[in-house]
Amino acid sequence: MKLPSLPTILSFNGGYVDTLGFLSLSGLFTAHVTGNFVTLGATLAHGLDGAWSKLLALPMFCLVVFASRLVCLKLQSLDHSPIRPMLVVKLLLLLAVAVMALAYGPFHGDDTRITLAVGLTLVSAMAxxxxxxxxxxxxxxxxxxxxxxxxxxxxxxxxxxxxxxPEDISAAKARVKKMGTTVATFALGCGVGALGTIYAPVIAFSLPAILAAASLFASSAGAES
Structure with missing residues (x-):
């Protein structure tokens, strides 16, 4: 069976992980991190849990993007594609999340060291x-x-x-098809993430690692290394 392309797997995983984090970790956005400015304000206004993870999410995201970019540039200078090594690092982070979930889950969004560690590890993977x-x-x-x-x-x-x-219409139709697929895949990931949170709140944290492993074997169509 042919695996979906790498961008398709990433889009599904993006929607899944963001929804899973939002529902399980007191409204933490793990992929769309700037959304945490809004949820942090709501958390402070209503006295809810999860303030630390929301406060640290953006700095952690920026730090990991910066560090991973330096690694990618080093790999490129050695004439190596950085795509697969970075996907392996992401897999290791998501495996760590799966292990923490199995050991300490389900999570209830309270401010503990383990929920902070889970949240920031997910943020790092999505960074x-x-x-x-x-x-x-x-x-x-x-x-x-x-x-x-x-x-x-x-x-x-x-x-x-x-x-x-005609040439402009043809190009626009091609973009709509590609982008429409991405939005639909992301939305599907959100839906599956919600179902996982409801019916399997512990095991749900294992699927991102499985998808990350599958991405190592997927076609990187559209890659520009």
Missing amino acids: IQNGLHKAHLAKAPPSTLMTGTTTQIMLDLADILANSK
């Missing part, structure tokens, strides 16, 4: 995914942030309706 996708899968739509992708879909649909140039 690697974001940085890798931005730098080396630039032809594929983003795998964790759908706002820009949805905006482009709407722009292209308007162009298809109003534009009379």
Whole structure:
């Protein structure tokens, strides 16, 4: 059986992990980290748990993206593609999350060392995914942030309706197909993440590691190394 492409797996995992973290870790966004500014405000206003993880998510995300980029540049200087090594690091981080979930889950969003460790480890894994996708899968739509992708879909649909140039319409249709698939895959990941949180709150933390392992064997269509 042929595996989905690497961008497709990343998009599904992006939606899944973000939803899983949000529902299990007091509204923590692990992939769309800037959303934590909003949830941190809500947490402080309503006296909810999870403030530390939301406060540290963006600095951790930035640090990991920065460090992983330095590693990628070093690998490229040695004429090695950084895609597979970074995917291995991401897999190890998600395996650590799965082990912590099996040992200490289910999580209830309270402020403990273990929930902080789980949250920031997930943020680190998704930081690697974001940085890798931005730098080396630039032809594929983003795998964790759908706002820009949805905006482009709407722009292209308007162009298809109003534009009379066949070559422009053809290019717009191709983008809508690619980006529409990405949004649908991300949304599917969100749905599965929600179901996992409801029906298997511990085992649900193992699926991201399984998907990360599968990504090592997937086609990196759209890679720009």
